[in-house]
Structure formats: structure tokens, C-alpha cells
Amino acid sequence: MSQIDGTETHPAVMENSTDEYRIQSFDPDTQMLLKTALKDPSSVDLEKVSNIIMDQSLKDHVFSKEAGRICYTIVQAEAKQSDGNVFRRNLLNRLQREFKDREDMRARSIHEWVCYVTFICNVFDYLKVNNMPMVALVHPVYDCMLRLAQPDALKNEEEVDCLVLQLHRIGEQLEKANSQRMDELFFLLRDGFLLQEGLTSMARLLLLEILEFRAGGWMLSSTANKYYYSEISE
Amino acid sequence: MSNRTPDRRTDATSSRREHSRSSGPSRWSHCRKRGVDGSMRTDEHEHTEGRHSSFTTPESSGPVSRCAAASDWGSQVEDDEMRRDLHRDLQRYRRRILAVDAPHRERKASSGSSGSCDSKEEDSLETDEGVLLRRQKQINYGKNTLAYDRYIREVPKHLRQSGVHPKTPNKFRKYSRRSWDQQIKLWRVKLHAWDPPTDNGTQEDNEEQLDFGDIMDIELDFPTLTEPAPQAARTGVMEDPEGSGTPVKVQRMDTAAASDIA
Numbered sequence: 001m002s003q004i005d006g007t008e009t010h011p012a013v014m015e016n017s018t019d020e021y022r023i024q025s026f027d028p029d030t031q032m033l034l035k036t037a038l039k040d041p042s043s044v045d046l047e048k049v050s051n052i053i054m055d056q057s058l059k060d061h062v063f064s065k066e067a068g069r070i071c072y073t074i075v076q077a078e079a080k081q082s083d084g085n086v087f088r089r090n091l092l093n094r095l096q097r098e099f100k101d102r103e104d105m106r107a108r109s110i111h112e113w114v115c116y117v118t119f120i121c122n123v124f125d126y127l128k129v130n131n132m133p134m135v136a137l138v139h140p141v142y143d144c145m146l147r148l149a150q151p152d153a154l155k156n157e158e159e160v161d162c163l164v165l166q167l168h169r170i171g172e173q174l175e176k177a178n179s180q181r182m183d184e185l186f187f188l189l190r191d192g193f194l195l196q197e198g199l200t201s202m203a204r205l206l207l208l209e210i211l212e213f214r215a216g217g218w219m220l221s222s223t224a225n226k227y228y229y230s231e232i233s234e
Numbered sequence: 235m236s237n238r239t240p241d242r243r244t245d246a247t248s249s250r251r252e253h254s255r256s257s258g259p260s261r262w263s264h265c266r267k268r269g270v271d272g273s274m275r276t277d278e279h280e281h282t283e284g285r286h287s288s289f290t291t292p293e294s295s296g297p298v299s300r301c302a303a304a305s306d307w308g309s310q311v312e313d314d315e316m317r318r319d320l321h322r323d324l325q326r327y328r329r330r331i332l333a334v335d336a337p338h339r340e341r342k343a344s345s346g347s348s349g350s351c352d353s354k355e356e357d358s359l360e361t362d363e364g365v366l367l368r369r370q371k372q373i374n375y376g377k378n379t380l381a382y383d384r385y386i387r388e389v390p391k392h393l394r395q396s397g398v399h400p401k402t403p404n405k406f407r408k409y410s411r412r413s414w415d416q417q418i419k420l421w422r423v424k425l426h427a428w429d430p431p432t433d434n435g436t437q438e439d440n441e442e443q444l445d446f447g448d449i450m451d452i453e454l455d456f457p458t459l460t461e462p463a464p465q466a467a468r469t470g471v472m473e474d475p476e477g478s479g480t481p482v483k484v485q486r487m488d489t490a491a492a493s494d495i496a
Contacts (some may be wrong), residue, residue, distance in 0.1 A: 066415065083377075085308075085312060086414035088308065089308035089309075089311075089312070090308070091431065092306070092307035092308040092311055093306050093307060093308045096306060096307045098310075129311060129314055129315045129318060130318040130319070130322070134307075134311050135310070135311075135314050136307045136311050136314065137307070138382065140307075176330065204252070
């Protein structure tokens with residue numbers, strides 16, 4: 001996490017922030033805008049910045065996986081500089097609007113839907129309030145997870161992959177926030193694994209792994225780890 | 235001031251906000267440090283009505299109306315954050331007042347009576363979350379002004395004189411609703427002395443102060459100043475921090491037109 005202090009203006013640090021926040025995919029002007037937002041948030045249109053980040057997250061899966069980070073930094077910078085919340089508020093409300101229309105989004109483009117879920121989970125992961133996850137996002141995130149665990153979604157490897165990746169990253173936090181819904185989710189996942197027809201073997205593997213992962217207290221035993229992740233040399 | 239309408243529902247609040255918002259951004263943004271959510275634009279959420287941080291919770295139906303209104307994630311997170319900050323502040327405050335009376339604590343513990351100083355402080359400690367939230371929002375509203383910004387920069391804490399310099403009311407002390415609202419009002423009025431001057435030389439008053447919502451019955455139309463004499467008018471007001479002379483103050487303020495708070 002970059003610090004908001006005098007070193008921000010150092011050319012080497014400026015360059016680092018491009019990599020750090022994965023903003024290479026933006027055009028130079030937008031990159032400049034984002035960098036300014038990181039250093040001097042009150043000098044930019046934060047609503048615009050939040051929309052830029054949101055729009056890109058919906059298109060670029062790689063970006064969406066870590067976009068929460070740049071959001072966090074801007075939120076901190078704004079809070080420190082002017083005690084403001086404009087960026088966070090705009091970001092959250094935009095997330096909410098997209099959330100409302102998520103079925104349409106999914107019907108339009110699985111890829112966009114998967115990007116959205118990745119992004120909202122990333123925001124949940126990074127944007128904490130007094131070191132606690134944002135309560136307002138708990139149910140929406142669960143809603144997304146449960147949607148991904150539905151039969152029609154389990155058939156798409158892309159969605160299964162998203163589901164397990166997010167559970168790896170924020171599963172434990174989610175469960176702490178609301179264990180009942182996690183139970184609900186895992187009922188669906190067990191059913192899916194056992195009963196769902198048309199699952200690819202990769203999808204089944206992913207589901208089995210996440211079942212073991214949670215059963216192990218959100219980590220894999222070393223033997224399970226070996227099974228899933230090491231190369232078997234014959 | 236004593237004639238507050240019993241109706242302090244959200245509709246009254248929001249209709250007042252609607253009206254004042256229609257004045258346009260320029261009159262607002264001058265002394266208002268920042269809008270809320272780019273606040274003066276039309277809101278995309280039909281049901282949030284550009285939810286301001288100044289939304290105050292009517293005493294009678296605190297949780298219900300709060301939940302009903304704060305349906306946007308932005309507000310929910312802000313409220314959540316405020317609640318957490320409040321609890322943290324409360325613990326800190328508690329520790330502070332206990333530390334002050336540390337010598338007496340032993341006696342209290344052994345006797346089990348509440349005769350010593352710190353329990354007295356504890357007794358007069360406001361812990362109701364709804365009340366604290368409302369008070370915090372009122373304080374935030376006052377701090378979210380250019381005047382406050384200029385004030386804290388101009389007058390460091392150690393140079394502040396009681397009575398002369400505005401002091402943020404202590405939200406953790408038990409006060410009646412009326413007393414508290416009066417303290418807030420006086421504090422806001424005092425802060426006006428640090429309003430930035432406008433371009434044409436007159437010090438326009440912040441109509442956004444009207445967004446006290448349900449706690450003030452304020453006429454939205456009041457005369458604009460031709461020649462400011464705010465300092466003089468306000469010194470008069472500052473002489474009576476206890477709030478016992480409300481009607482007189484009201485009169486004085488109206489004549490001076492130095493304050494928008496009726």
C-alpha cells in the first residue's frame with residue numbers, strides 16, 4: 001500500500017504506482033487523472049474517477065481483481081486530505097446500481113458479470129471501516145455468491161472459477177460476518193458438486209477443493225494442498 | 235425557538251431540503267466546503283432524495299426512519315462508520331473521565347456506593363446511540379463549513395478563550411434535547427464570524443444552515459445583508475451561552491439579520 005506522503009511526487013514512486021495499481025491499461029490522460037486522485041483527491045472530480053474505475057473493472061478482469069486497492073488508497077487519501085467521503089459514496093452507490101441490474105448484466109455478458117463480482121468482492125476485501133468489513137456489502141456479496149452457485153451458473157467454468165477464487169480471498173471474512181448464509185451457500189455447493197449434470201471435470205475439481213478448503217477452516221491441509229496444487233511427477 | 239413543530243418527520247425535512255436545494259449550487263457552495271455526493275444534482279435514487287449527512291433522526295422513530303431512508307450503500311456505510319467511531323469515542327471519553335477521578339476509584343470500588351466524582355460523570359454520560367448519532371451529525375454539519383476550517387486554522391486550541399471562541403458542544407454529556415439544540419445553534423452562530431468574505435463584499439449567510447431539518451423552525455426567506463456588521467451582532471449573541479434568553483436573542487438576531495437561525 002503506497003503511503004500518502006512527500007515521497008508520492010518522486011518520479012520513481014509515480015512510476016511505481018502505475019504498476020502497483022495496475023493502471024497500465026488506461027490511456028495516458030486517464031492514468032494521470034488516477035495518479036492525481038491518489039495524491040490530491042480534492043483536486044479531481046471524484047465521481048468521475050469512481051466511474052472510470054468501475055467501468056474499467058467491468059471490462060478488464062485482470063484490473064477488477066485488484067481494483068479494490070486503488071479505491072482504498074483514494075478513500076484514505078480523501079479522508080486524510082479533506083475528511084471527505086465523496087469517492088467512497090459514489091463508488092458504493094454505483095456498485096449498488098449495477099447490483100440491482102445484475103441479472104440483466106449476466107444475461108448480457110457472463111464476462112461482465114464475473115468482472116462485477118470480482119470487483120465488488122475486491123472492494124469488500126480492501127475497503128474496511130475501522131478495520132471491519134463494510135456491513136452494507138455483506139448481503140449483496142452473498143447474493144452474488146449464491147447466484148454463482150445456481151445450477152445454470154455452475155455449468156460455466158468462468159463462473160465457478162470466479163466463485164472459488166472469491167471464496168478463497170474473502171470466504172473467511174464473509175463467514176465471520178454472517179455464518180448462516182455461508183452455510184446456505186455451501187449447501188448449494190455440495191448439491192452442485194454431487195448432483196449437477198453438465199459440470200466439467202475442472203468445475204468439479206474446483207468445487208471439491210473449495211469444499212475441503214472451508215472444511216479445513218479456510219485453509220487446505222498439506223496433503224490436500226499436494227493433491228490440488230503440486231505437479232505430480234511420474 | 236420554543237415553537238418547534240411537532241412534525242419532525244422525514245417529509246418535512248426533505249421538503250425543506252428540496253426547497254433550499256432549488257436555490258442553486260452557487261449560493262450553497264460558497265460557504266459550504268463540499269456538497270454531499272455532488273449533492274446539488276438530481277439524485278438518481280428515487281427513494282434516497284439526495285440523502286444528506288444532516289439527516290436527523292426523529293426521536294420517536296429512530297431506527298425505523300433511519301433504515302428506511304438510508305437504503306443506498308454510501309449512506310449505510312457512512313452511518314456504520316459513524317456508529318463505530320462513536321463507540322470508539324465513547325470508550326475513549328469514558329477512560330478519560332475515569333482517569334481524571336482515579337484517586338477516588340478505589341473508594342468507590344470498595345464501598346460500592348456512587349458517591350464519588352467519577353460515577354457522577356458516568357451518570358451524566360449520554361450513551362443512547364440514536365441520540366449520539368444525531369448529535370454527531372449535527373456537529374459534522376457545523377464542521378463541514380469553510381468557517382470552521384478557517385477557525386481551527388486561525389485559533390489554535392491553547393489560545394481559545396471560553397465564551398469568546400466557539401467550542402464544540404460535548405456530545406457525551408446529558409442534556410435535554412432543547413438545551414443541546416440551543417448549544418449547537420449558538421456554536422454555529424459563533425462560527426459564522428469566520429465565514430469567508432464573498433466577492434461583492436457582503437457576507438452572505440449560509441442558507442445551508444437551514445438544513446438542521448427537524449430541529450429548527452426556520453423561515454427560508456430572510457433579508458440578505460447590505461452591509462455586514464456580523465461581528466457586532468454576534469458579540470451580543472455570545473453573551474448568553476446558557477440559552478435562557480432565547481426570545482431576546484431571536485429578536486436581536488432578526489434585526490441584525492446576522493444569522494439565519496430564527
